[in-house]
Amino acid sequence: MIPRLAACCYWAILETGPDDTNGTKRVFGAPHDDPNFFRLESVGERARGEHRIKPMRPGKEYENEIRSAPPTIWPAAMAARARALIWLRMGKNAAELPSARRKKLAKLPETPPL
Secondary structure, eight states, X not given: OHHHHHHHHXXXXXXXXXXXXXXXXXXXXXXXTOTTSHHHHHHHHHHHTGGGTSOOHHHHHHHHHHHHSOTXXXXXXXXHHHHHHHHHHHHHXXXXXXXXXXXXXXXXXXXXXX
């Protein structure tokens, strides 16, 4: 039951805020697949809509953790798939950022109806 409670507390941090990260880490230890809570931080930024204004540091850090993790935690095939999903999400986040061209187009007046 303790691992299930730890998982519940881990995901509850999304609701309670990042201040509870240290308490959860102190009581239950760090999860083996997210030892520095980068995954949780990245998911939280996405949920709060901050992925549009902040750099994608947590996603990059989590991808680095997966790449450097031993195969007992992340087997090669699973690690490759997880890293690909992280890069896919970061690409989608980047595509949502307004570009200089989009900003210019947004300033143009709307065309009147014919």
